[in-house]
Amino acid sequence: xxxxxxxxxxxxxxxxxxxxxxxxxxxxxxxxxxxxxxxxxxxxxxxxxxxxxxxxxxxxxxxxxxxxxxxxxxxxxxxxxxxxxxxxxxxxxxxxxxxxxxxxxxxxxxxxxxxxxxxxxxxxxxxxxxxxxxxxxxxxxxxxxxxxxxxxxxxxxxxxxxxxxxxxxxxxxxxxxxxxxxxxxxxxxxxxxxxxxxxxxxxxxxxxxxxxxxxxxxxxxxxxxxxxxxxxxxxxxxxxxxxxxxxxxxxxxxxxxxxxxxxxxxxxxxxxxxxxxxxxxxxxxxxxxxxxxxxxxxxxxxxxxxxxxxxxxxxxxxxxxxxxxxxxxxxxxxxxxxxxxxxxxxxxxxxxxxxxxxxxxxxxxxxxxxxxxxxxxxxxxxxxxxxxxxxxxxxxxxxxxxxxxxxxxxxxxx
Amino acid sequence: xxxxxxxxxxxxxxxxxxxxxxxxxxxxxxxxxxxxxxxxxxxxxxxxxxxxxxxxxxxxxxxxxxxxxxxxxxxxxxxxxxxxxxxx
Numbered sequence: 001x002x003x004x005x006x007x008x009x010x011x012x013x014x015x016x017x018x019x020x021x022x023x024x025x026x027x028x029x030x031x032x033x034x035x036x037x038x039x040x041x042x043x044x045x046x047x048x049x050x051x052x053x054x055x056x057x058x059x060x061x062x063x064x065x066x067x068x069x070x071x072x073x074x075x076x077x078x079x080x081x082x083x084x085x086x087x088x089x090x091x092x093x094x095x096x097x098x099x100x101x102x103x104x105x106x107x108x109x110x111x112x113x114x115x116x117x118x119x120x121x122x123x124x125x126x127x128x129x130x131x132x133x134x135x136x137x138x139x140x141x142x143x144x145x146x147x148x149x150x151x152x153x154x155x156x157x158x159x160x161x162x163x164x165x166x167x168x169x170x171x172x173x174x175x176x177x178x179x180x181x182x183x184x185x186x187x188x189x190x191x192x193x194x195x196x197x198x199x200x201x202x203x204x205x206x207x208x209x210x211x212x213x214x215x216x217x218x219x220x221x222x223x224x225x226x227x228x229x230x231x232x233x234x235x236x237x238x239x240x241x242x243x244x245x246x247x248x249x250x251x252x253x254x255x256x257x258x259x260x261x262x263x264x265x266x267x268x269x270x271x272x273x274x275x276x277x278x279x280x281x282x283x284x285x286x287x288x289x290x291x292x293x294x295x296x297x298x299x300x301x302x303x304x305x306x307x308x309x310x311x312x313x314x315x316x317x318x319x320x321x322x323x324x325x326x327x328x329x330x331x332x333x334x335x336x337x338x339x340x341x342x343x344x345x346x347x348x349x350x351x352x353x354x355x356x357x358x359x360x361x362x363x364x365x366x367x368x369x370x371x372x373x374x375x376x377x378x379x380x381x382x383x384x385x386x387x388x389x390x391x392x393x394x395x396x397x398x399x400x401x402x403x404x405x406x407x408x409x410x411x412x413x414x
Numbered sequence: 415x416x417x418x419x420x421x422x423x424x425x426x427x428x429x430x431x432x433x434x435x436x437x438x439x440x441x442x443x444x445x446x447x448x449x450x451x452x453x454x455x456x457x458x459x460x461x462x463x464x465x466x467x468x469x470x471x472x473x474x475x476x477x478x479x480x481x482x483x484x485x486x487x488x489x490x491x492x493x494x495x496x497x498x499x500x501x502x
Contacts, residue, residue, distance in 0.1 A: 024453040024468035025475050081466070084457045135453060376460040 005166075007119050008234075009110045010141040010149035011093065011126055014158035016106035017082050018048045021075050023135030032056065033073040034065050045077050049158065082106075085134055092133065096126060099234045109146055111234050123161045144169060147230035150182050169228040173200045183225050188218075200226035240341075241280060246270040247335030251389050253292050255330045259387070261318060266385040267336040268314035276369055280341045281306035285316040288335030289326050296333075299324050306342055309361060310382075313338060418491070423478065425487035434480050436467055441489055446471050466490075 013019065017035040022028045032051035034044045044065050047056040055068035065072050086105045093100040099111035112122045119142035130138050141152025142163035151172070155162035164172045173181070177199055179189045197203050203211070203226040211219035224230065246267050254260055264287075275282060286300040299320040303312065317336050321327065371380045378392060385391065425439035433454065438447050449472040456463040465480045477491035 020453075024477075026452055080457050081455060084455045084466075087458075088455065372460065374460045376458075379460065 006111060006113045006144055007122075008143055008146055008149040009112055009119060009122060009126070010143075010146065010153050011089075011108045011110065011130075012139050012141070012150075012153040012157070013089075013106040013130075014137045014139060015046055015048055016086075016136070017046050017077055019136035020082055020085055020134075021078075022048070024081075028073065031073060032069050032071065033075060034069075035077045036062055036065075036074050037077060042076075047072075085136075089130060089134060092129060093126070096122060101234050103235070109149065109234050119163050120161075123163075127159070127161065143172075145228075145230045146234075147182060147225060148172065148228055151176065151180075154180065173226060173228040176200060178203065178226070181225055183230075184222060188222065200228075241278065242341065243337050243339035244271045244275050244280065244282070244341075245286075245335060245337035247288055247333055248390055249290075249333045250331070253330040253332050255327075257321075257327050260321060260327070260331060260334065262384050262388050263334050263390075264317045264321060264336065265310075265314050265382055266388050266391065267334060268317055269310050269381060269385070271336050271338050272308050272310040272313050272365075273369060273372065275308040275338055275341075276365060277373070279343055280338075281308045281343070282338035283307075283340035283342075284338070285313055285320070286335075286337040286339065287317050287320040287324075287326075288333070288337070289321075289324075289331055290333035290335075292330055292332050294332070297324075297326075302340065306340070308338075309365065311361065419489055421489045423487050423489045425478070425480075427480070427487075434465060436469065436478055436480075436487070439478060439487060439489070441492075446476070 018033055021033065021035065028048075030050060032048060032054055034047040034051050034056050036042050036044055042062070044056060044058055044060045044062070046058055047065075051065075051069055051072050054072075056065045056072060060068075062074055065074065082105060086102060090100075090102045090108065093102075093108050093110055096117070097110045097112050097115050099113075100108060102108045110122070112119065115122070117125070123140040123142060127138060127140060130136060137159040139153045139157045139159060140161045141149045141155070142161070143149040143152050144164075144166040148164050148169050152162045152164050154176075178184050178192055178197065179186070181200065192198070192203065195206075197206055203223065208220065208223040211223050213219070215222070248263060248267065250263070254263070283306045284300055284302045286298055288296065288298050290296045301316050301320055303316065307313070313336065368380055372378065421441075423439045423441055426437045427434045428437060429435070435451065436448050438445055440446070448469050451467055451469045452475075453468040454465065456465050459481075462483055465482070467478050467480075469476055469478065474492055474494065476489060479488050479490055480486075481488065
């Protein structure tokens with residue numbers, strides 16, 4: 001096994017949302033608290049270590065959390081605040097190493113090779129500065145690549161540090177069960193368990209060739225993971241987007257077409273403005289519908305041209321809504337997605353638009369986007385959206401980044 | 415805890431280290447002296463940032479914001495310490 005001489009750090013904030021709330025109100029420290037979504041039907045997003053010790057788990061309903069932990073303090077998540085703190089941390093980490101990037105809202109990777117810092121010194125400095133400047137603790141893992149650094153954060157959490165050298169990487173990976181290895185999914189773990197493979201060492205004994213024969217390329221990737229191998233470089237937000245999607249769970253199930261159309265317009269605007277801001281155009285529009293019994297349906301339509309115009313996406317979503325009998329039953333969630341993306345297309349002009357004034361709409365979108373970029377999301381928008389009880393993003397996607405195409409301007413839960 | 419407010423308030427502040435630091439503000443005719451600033455952060459609002467503070471007068475916790483575009487202060491939440499900024 002060969003590892004290069006890179007020094008990679010993974011910085012993982014401890015119970016990030018909860019820690020920010022505790023820093024904002026220090027009398028919450030040491031108490032069982034849970035951050036929940038803003039709606040009545042929302043669930044626990046994360047909880048303090050005190051609440052976790054009493055059985056509160058992510059995904060639990062508010063009622064269940066209060067049942068297992070009487071007295072738990074439920075706080076609606078304030079995503080804009082967490083995003084702001086995360087962006088501040090990202091900026092600080094850039095000053096430690098330009099080769100750094102947030103991997104999610106509460107996790108970052110840094111390549112400190114060549115910075116003059118040892119892993120131990122960099123980790124100590126990062127931990128103390130994050131505590132001093134942002135009032136929260138983090139755990140730092142260090143290793144020769146991203147996988148080992150990430151796995152090392154699991155050793156001394158919370159507020160800890162652990163370093164794995166290249167020569168110890170293999171024995172370090174052998175200390176984990178497959179289910180605890182970053183990048184191996186639950187279905188793979190179940191499949192391997194039925195074959196008597198539970199640990200990284202079992203998997204290596206099974207062999208790379210047999211894994212590849214069994215699973216193809218994913219099998220080879222899994223073999224790399226159990227061997228402690230991964231990319232050592234720091235991922236930047238330069239990857240091509242495959243789709244832009246937004247969905248909303250409503251405060252109450254909706255049954256009327258006019259209400260649904262107002263939400264479809266809002267979702268189409270969210271999707272299209274993000275696509276326009278990142279210079280993408282898409283051909284395929286997908287409508288997602290979730291019923292109160294949680295059954296989920298997807299309907300798609302492919303346009304004859306690529307677009308990032310709100311009215312094209314909205315028209316398409318409404319046609320899918322009307323054409324598939326969605327209106328007949330109540331709806332819990334609607335989602336709109338634009339895929340089949342490229343960087344060339346038309347902002348607003350279909351053949352029909354050319355006759356009916358597509359150029360005007362182009363200018364209108366440019367003006368709306370410029371105003372919202374300058375003064376904030378939803379400073380100006382469609383009047384029909386005003387009647388939506390819920391507006392804007394209130395959930396942070398796991399893929400959220402402080403900048404780039406995965407950045408969203410979110411609404412607070414309050 | 416009452417949150418989701420945006421009430422303009424008259425405030426006194428000192429500016430140090432690139433940050434405004436609220437010292438007092440008036441709310442409903444009462445002058446509230448800031449004893450502790452627990453937390454501060456900058457939220458992006460288009461091309462500028464709104465600066466927010468979580469602070470206390472020694473019993474009640476408040477959230478106030480400074481909008482540098484309007485040079486204006488707003489009270490956005492308040493309640494007893496230990497409740498968090500929850501709304502129930």
